[in-house]
Amino acid sequence: MKCPICYFNDTKVVDSRVAPDGLSIRRRRECLKCSFRFSTYEEIELLDLAIVKRDGRRESYNRDKMVSGLKKSCEKRAITKDRFKKLIHTIERDLQRLKSSEITSLQVGQIVMKNLKKVDPVAYIRYASVYESFKDAHEFRKELNKLIKEKK
Secondary structure (H helix, E strand, O other), X not given: OOOOOOOOOOEEEEEEEEOOOOOEEEEEEEEOOOOOEEEEEEEOOOOOOEEEOOOOOEEEOOHHHHHHHHHHHHOOOOOOHHHHHHXXXXXXXXXXXXXXXXXXXXXXHHHHHHHHHHHOHHHHHHHHHHXXXXXXXXXXXXXXXXXXXXXX
């Protein structure tokens, strides 16, 4: 890893521990040239996962694309940064549990909605309205009624 100060190509790990979110490793590093110390975080990354779109096209899994959509759904909601990270981790864990190199965008959407519903019902409705392409207020009401029944 390059030093962020002098750009020397070699650093050593001084300390490693689980990050506060419990989902990543925090590593304390020191540059071997200028002795500057800095922290890095190591997270699990899904590799070699292809998403089969509704029209049959295939795309590589893109975590940033999913995070972007979830951020829009969770905007102005009381979801902490740690809770959001755990949501992403849980979704990716569920995708990995499918044990397939190809999954459909429908499967991804269903997994996202299942997990988002547990975190925040309003964010879930926002996501579902776009994902399911709600056409009018009746479709919103229908989904809201399902949520209300589940709560009881």
